[in-house]
Amino acid sequence: MSVREEFDAWAADGRDKGMEDRHWHTAKHALARMPVEPGDVVLDLGCGSGYAGRALKEADDAGRVYGLDGSPEMARNAREYTEDEDVGFVVGDFGSLPFATDSVDHVWSMEAFYYASDPHETLREVRRVLKPGGSFYCAVNYYEENVHSHGWQDSISVEMTRWSHDEYREAFRDAGLYVAEQDSIPDRDIEIPDADAFPTENWETREEMVERYREYGTLLTVGVAP
Amino acid sequence: MSVREEFDAWAADGRDKGMEDRHWHTAKHALARMPVEPGDVVLDLGCGSGYAGRALKEADDAGRVYGLDGSPEMARNAREYTEDEDVGFVVGDFGSLPFATDSVDHVWSMEAFYYASDPHETLREVRRVLKPGGSFYCAVNYYEENVHSHGWQDSISVEMTRWSHDEYREAFRDAGLYVAEQDSIPDRDIEIPDADAFPTENWETREEMVERYREYGTLLTVGVAP
């Protein structure tokens, strides 16, 4: 199945909103670190419901925020969730970004980058569109050290890339981005039931659930364009 | 009084160790974000007891870590706290760094940068010594938005610079550094007594103490050299 088919179905299901709720737990901390200045142009790759762009616009006076998504239904929903005319949406693919060279101040992506059919190509595209000194905030929950994420591929038809911390840093550098930061951001907001509630539908033991959320959380890698 | 007189006295008092204990609460989170690779050369500006260099050496296989301090007694103590020959110390001043141009992979500084007699000059020096793509992790508890820090100057003879978030970003850019990140790192480790313990020796109300530590914490600004 294509990105479009898979994620159009998610959007029709309302899973865009479900992801927004869950991803916000860690995304808000990463977004708060972005050095966005008034007037900056920010691009959100795989925007889903578009919450990141809305948040950046409100918090930092970002000038314009564009959400790109390969699923027309995701983009359509996202457009309906905001009245702000300086938050726009574009249907496009991570493999060939429809943005001009040196046109964007910062790129954001949450739980989306690893769906790129060629992640190295996508990093080169990100580097191309970023202005010198612009940053790429790449946040993922699906990564090698997070063993609890390894099974996710089984329920998604689109092929996913599972890199480690080291592989992210190396791939950023290979694409010509400087690596400025790498961090695991714990999810402190998700409610974890008492021990006697386990096993739950999703978790064998409380320890595993604690490790997944409070320890591994979201892997953030920040690159800067030269 | 000079930096040397002021801080030689602190070192003789054992205040180097006291700062290490308190600053570690937030410094450890910032240190964990640094993208240090095996073999990298890291410089710690105003190293005090030298704990940051020791930690980086242990966690990341940093090749060599050098602590610079304007107080010979601080440097002497720091040297005694480690056996690692690849952790070295140098007495020097923030205004004219004795490090070669393009020689250092990353620069770290905790609760020290604002003592520079000319902080803009120090940023230019940092940029000079950093290799292209190298980062400057600058962490401070004394800054404009942290109103609880405003009184600190009264008890220190060395003149302190109190910048806001915006002023840090602007000064980094003026010195030719890209700004990759800015964040407030909360101190979640310091023990805050129950409400009925207030006022304490240092705090009128519990709310103020919570704001100082859990909310304002440490301001981290990350710059990257082009």
Place this chain on the structure above:
Amino acid sequence: MKESLMDVLCCPMDKSELELEVDDRADDEEVLAGTLVCTECGERYPIEDGIPNLLPPDMRDDVPA
């Protein structure tokens, strides 16, 4: 889409400039329907419900609309 988006958009294939053909507007600024035409390769990208579809042509057409 707001017309100011044109400042940063380009053709996904050859990264050349696009030209905007407007069929329908919500107001002075907001384009609801139209086409983006690549000034270099001539490829035409539709704008529907205010959202330009700039998928590479082979991906755009992979599922019947």
Place this chain on the structure above:
Amino acid sequence: MKESLMDVLCCPMDKSELELEVDDRADDEEVLAGTLVCTECGERYPIEDGIPNLLPPDMRDDVPA
């Protein structure tokens, strides 16, 4: 100080290379006492107890040792 520190050190004043004069060593690598001499301006910086003092000369001497 370990001799490998020489790779990255320079004169704080004119940023020129330094030359190492060793008076006392702990072992092959570790220099305990000696002097760093600027190859350009000739300024001499002392190494004491394994720590080079590279303060600018006017700051080095501001307090009697």
